[in-house]
Amino acid sequence: VFIGLGLHGEHGLTLEGLEQARQADMVYIETYTNLMPGLSLKRLEELFGKSISELSREDLEDNPDKSILENAKGLTVALAVPGDPMVATTHVDLRLRAKKVGIETDVVNGTSIYSAAPAASGLQIYKFGKTVTIPYTSPIYKPVTPYNVIRENQARNLHTLILLDIDAEKKRYMTVREGLRYLLETEKSSNENVVMLDTLAVGVAGLGSSTPLVKADRVGRLLDVDFGVLPHTLIFPAGLHFMEAEALRAFAGAPEKLLRVD
Amino acid sequence: VFIGLGLHGEHGLTLEGLEQARQADMVYIETYTNLMPGLSLKRLEELFGKSISELSREDLEDNPDKSILENAKGLTVALAVPGDPMVATTHVDLRLRAKKVGIETDVVNGTSIYSAAPAASGLQIYKFGKTVTIPYTSPIYKPVTPYNVIRENQARNLHTLILLDIDAEKKRYMTVREGLRYLLETEKSSNENVVMLDTLAVGVAGLGSSTPLVKADRVGRLLDVDFGVLPHTLIFPAGLHFMEAEALRAFAGAPEKLLRVD
Numbered sequence: 001v002f003i004g005l006g007l008h009g010e011h012g013l014t015l016e017g018l019e020q021a022r023q024a025d026m027v028y029i030e031t032y033t034n035l036m037p038g039l040s041l042k043r044l045e046e047l048f049g050k051s052i053s054e055l056s057r058e059d060l061e062d063n064p065d066k067s068i069l070e071n072a073k074g075l076t077v078a079l080a081v082p083g084d085p086m087v088a089t090t091h092v093d094l095r096l097r098a099k100k101v102g103i104e105t106d107v108v109n110g111t112s113i114y115s116a117a118p119a120a121s122g123l124q125i126y127k128f129g130k131t132v133t134i135p136y137t138s139p140i141y142k143p144v145t146p147y148n149v150i151r152e153n154q155a156r157n158l159h160t161l162i163l164l165d166i167d168a169e170k171k172r173y174m175t176v177r178e179g180l181r182y183l184l185e186t187e188k189s190s191n192e193n194v195v196m197l198d199t200l201a202v203g204v205a206g207l208g209s210s211t212p213l214v215k216a217d218r219v220g221r222l223l224d225v226d227f228g229v230l231p232h233t234l235i236f237p238a239g240l241h242f243m244e245a246e247a248l249r250a251f252a253g254a255p256e257k258l259l260r261v262d
Numbered sequence: 263v264f265i266g267l268g269l270h271g272e273h274g275l276t277l278e279g280l281e282q283a284r285q286a287d288m289v290y291i292e293t294y295t296n297l298m299p300g301l302s303l304k305r306l307e308e309l310f311g312k313s314i315s316e317l318s319r320e321d322l323e324d325n326p327d328k329s330i331l332e333n334a335k336g337l338t339v340a341l342a343v344p345g346d347p348m349v350a351t352t353h354v355d356l357r358l359r360a361k362k363v364g365i366e367t368d369v370v371n372g373t374s375i376y377s378a379a380p381a382a383s384g385l386q387i388y389k390f391g392k393t394v395t396i397p398y399t400s401p402i403y404k405p406v407t408p409y410n411v412i413r414e415n416q417a418r419n420l421h422t423l424i425l426l427d428i429d430a431e432k433k434r435y436m437t438v439r440e441g442l443r444y445l446l447e448t449e450k451s452s453n454e455n456v457v458m459l460d461t462l463a464v465g466v467a468g469l470g471s472s473t474p475l476v477k478a479d480r481v482g483r484l485l486d487v488d489f490g491v492l493p494h495t496l497i498f499p500a501g502l503h504f505m506e507a508e509a510l511r512a513f514a515g516a517p518e519k520l521l522r523v524d
Binding site: 016 | 269272273276280345346351355358361369374376377380381388394420469505
């Protein structure tokens, strides 16, 4: 049973997820596909009434047969994961491996940044195009894809949700500022006027925590904002419905002059 | 406080949502923006430890000042809603009205079809383009938009999530079959080879229930499938990653010959 933990902490868990974890013979958890800064393993163990084994990326991706799948052949095994299960490819991969060895699987949904970030911004979710992630780069890996996805979505007048990379092993979590700098650097080489200092963007941080922050402003201003609680997310809005403009103003402090209503 | 109830029944509620509803002075619910066939108002009242007032579309959209907003001036008022709050425009509208009269608002996320349907299909969520809803039509309202959105997404090799209309007042909830028929009819007039009898599609039904169904097949075959528990959702896949193809085969029974791997 894949159980989605939702956003931020153990309070994002659903009643169904809690029930299934309590009934399971064994509970595993992975916390590397997303960051949940409010999650305490100890409190989760108290909620579930049993101990929880934490799996590393290696345990889960290279060698699941040795632990979780072997146990799941005879027992009911739950795997708790950040957000909504199956959004991360690694969960789909594990589910396929389970199927191949005759283990039945079930999915308990969790809340997800895919609907929570658009919802927090006040932008309408059906007006979003393709989503993209800004990755941590190396001297030989600096993809232009995130920039191009914003450009292609804007050509169709669609908003863009941009996830920011996490590297759990190195405890690196990309901030709004780092994401914006990456896009501004791509702008320098691509030069198609997609992400400039006066482009409207929305930074979203700490969803599911008691101190979420949603701030809409020009890119140049957002670079100076400390967004606080991780993980961070970015949105580049396209043309706005008047209610979207009103929501960005009311709940994200957007300056009037940046709001382009269709 | 807007509280997302998630999918299907009260077990989709998060621990945070439960806590906030218990602490609220008054709890309202609206059940017309989506269908939750497994939800019992009585069980929800037992969970919350208080009575819940149900609001109609009119109560919420035409006249919220008389009830919910008036009470929220002095009390902590919770509004429980299907899915994830703010995904429906009517919630954004109410939140804006509250802000205008000086009432602070908070949002507790719920699970959403926007991540749950892609997750259930095994298709990767970042490869989805714009989402669209097939509406109930009238002799003078038969939009081509749903068909065009599939076509535009496919031109960018992106999957399409298609929500199916609900009309809670008339208790009409569009089925996979009705949605497909609508698209086939549009195909007849538009004639761009987007939705044909041998096009691959995925029907998704009953997510969050104990009997969900995910079935991938050619449109002509899906017309004959009884998808059972409402609400229903449709997905039109674009080109597939090999793991997506494997997932469609393993978990949605897709016939091998329909799977086009990029």
